[in-house]
Amino acid sequence: MTSPLIWLALGTFVVGTEGFVIAGLLPDIAAEAGISVAQGGTLVTAFSVSYAFGSPVLATLFGNIDRRRILTATMVLFAVSNLAAALTSSFEALLLTRVVMALSAGLYAATAQATAIALAPPERRARAIAVVVGGTTVAVALGAPIGALLATLTGWRGTFAAIAAVSVVAAVAILSKIPAHLRGTRIPLRERATTIVKPGILPILATTLLAMTGGFSVFTYLAPLAVEGAGLPATVIPGLLLAWGVGAALGNFVGGQVADRYGARATAIFAVFGLGAILSIISLATKFLSSALAGPVVIGLTVLWGIMGWMTLPAQASRLVALHPASAPVSLSLNASALYLGVALGSLLGGAVINVGTSADLGWVGAIPVALALLIVLATGRLPALGRSPALSEGSVP
Incomplete structure (x- = not known):
């Protein structure tokens, strides 16, 4: 059954x-x-x-x-x-x-x-x-x-x-x-709102917001980046999405394992740094490499991008739960809202980049909010240790 x-x-x-x-x-x-x-x-x-x-x-x-x-x-x-x-x-x-x-x-x-x-x-x-x-x-x-x-x-x-x-x-x-x-x-809206101001919650939510803003300023416009920036044919777009998706699935699993062994904060630092670096390299590849080289490089980087971007989610969830366990249902739902708000801001940022520049500029501009997210994680004190659960291994948000 x-x-x-x-x-x-x-x-x-x-x-x-x-x-x-x-x-x-x-x-x-x-x-x-x-x-x-x-x-x-x-x-x-x-x-x-x-x-x-x-x-x-x-x-x-x-x-x-x-x-x-x-x-x-x-x-x-x-x-x-x-x-x-x-x-x-x-x-x-x-x-x-x-x-x-x-x-x-x-x-x-x-x-x-x-x-x-x-x-x-x-x-x-x-x-x-x-x-x-x-x-x-x-x-x-x-x-x-x-x-x-x-x-x-x-x-x-x-x-x-x-x-x-x-x-x-x-x-x-x-x-x-x-x-x-x-x-x-x-769960009353007032309870959801008051959870934001609990010590340590807002910096973690801001990290999620900024990391998603940077990542999705590029992902939203993945098609023009691949075709116009890397010189790939439009028929490759499904394969590029597959590459990103495979990386995302792997990153989500690895992120939980790494957070278990080395800690959620250390995992978040590694993943956010890696995400910013990869987005910057994507811009360099599309700007300075020939189409024959830029296309394969971007495909390979897309897998790594998916890994780093999705490693962040279980680490962020673990940090929130460890900080205020009793408020986990609300804090994780707020993290989901921060994630989608970051997607919205990323689409606006990426659209502005395409309007004033080229698709090759998406990566380095997207790396800017990711760098701000990294600074916030580095400035955030260590949180209590938390054993990872299967729920968090999928970056879950109740």
Whole structure:
């Protein structure tokens, strides 16, 4: 008998695929809409801002409603919004559908992890969360590249239509496989807000924000960076997303192992430093190497970039939990908001770079907020040691 957790993970896989595949679709969307790729980047900004601020608000409003109903409804809404995106006739309508996607995705992710905890016995709760959040890792490694490949065959609308279809499958499975009458408790917005000002929390959240800002100022515009900057053909974009996804999956696993052995703060320092260095080298490669050399170098660096970027997540989660264990559910949800706000700021920063410079400038500009994140980690005192759990190995955020 298939575990109900698998169906929850299918939902996080669908949500994660849509969230990461957009980087490979932006050039085609922008071309059809008659706008620049930088303007197309507002699709990422709108999604990320809506997720960052909408998720805690919706989780507060619907925290005590039957979780099966919430999970099914959000997945249906996600399916409808993706289908609407596939059928849109204007960029403004597409932008609106991404806002709806973000709100439904944020509420789904929070509810799915809470449901995983409710379904598992106490000694297996961390593993249950890891299974559910693992859907996102699979989405990064496989879902986004497959979605980008599908776009090369059917157009970007075909990718949205396919995501809508899988979302329907997930909704039906959740409705039939998840037990009814599972209810949680609301965490008031005031409690979420007051957690930010607890000693040590804000610097860690700022580190996440700045690291994501730097990384996603480049990732959002990965397609123009590869084609215009590195001279790669557009058909390589799915493979480039796969390279980044494989690196991300490896980095997420290694990050937890390294944090166990050497400490979460040391891991964060290493990963953030590595991320900044790799982004800078990407700029140097696209600026000064010939196309014959720049393309292969960028592909190789993309794997390392994925490793370093995703090593940061379990380390940051471990630091938060160690700092204030009783506030972990709230602090980790705030970390998720910081992550998505960083994605939003990164898309704006990268768009500004493309407007005033070239795609080859993305890497070194993205390295600037990453350098600021490194300074914050270095200035932050050592935190209590914390043994890593399977939940944190996936960079989980309740």
